[in-house]
Amino acid sequence: MTKAELVSAIAEKSGLNRMQAKDALDAFIDTITISAKVGTEVRIVGFGNFTPVDRPAGVAPWGGKVCYRPAPGRLAQLVRASGLHPEGRGFESLAAHQHSPRMEIRSL
Numbered sequence: 001m002t003k004a005e006l007v008s009a010i011a012e013k014s015g016l017n018r019m020q021a022k023d024a025l026d027a028f029i030d031t032i033t034i035s036a037k038v039g040t041e042v043r044i045v046g047f048g049n050f051t052p053v054d055r056p057a058g059v060a061p062w063g064g065k066v067c068y069r070p071a072p073g074r075l076a077q078l079v080r081a082s083g084l085h086p087e088g089r090g091f092e093s094l095a096a097h098q099h100s101p102r103m104e105i106r107s108l
Contacts, residue, residue, distance in 0.1 A: 036076035048080040 001009075003025070011021035035042050036052040043049045052074050 032076055036074060039074075044081075046081050046083060048078050048084060050076045050078055053077045 007018055007022045007025055010016065010025060011018045014021065014024075016024065032042050032050045036050060039052050041049055041051050053076075054074050057068070
């Protein structure tokens with residue numbers, strides 16, 4: 001789902017117009033970004049926790065070569081709620097897929 005599709009879905013479900021839905025989504029993303037930058041975890045019950053993590057510099061293999069990877073700084077990492085795991089309720093059709101419970105969502 002793209003951001004535009006997400007904005008459309010928010011607008012449809014909430015009764016907001018597209019511009020209001022886009023503003024609401026942008027405010028949500030900005031709030032999580034700012035919270036992660038200052039080191040605050042954001043918890044949304046039933047959805048997951050956005051946890052700030054620091055990633056060190058290192059070496060990452062890309063295209064068969066080893067290249068220096070600079071430290072990206074602080075990242076917001078989403079730890080999904082147990083109900084959103086593929087093996088959780090409502091996701092029986094996704095049980096065959098292997099998903100990590102942690103997903104990096106944005107470099108800060």
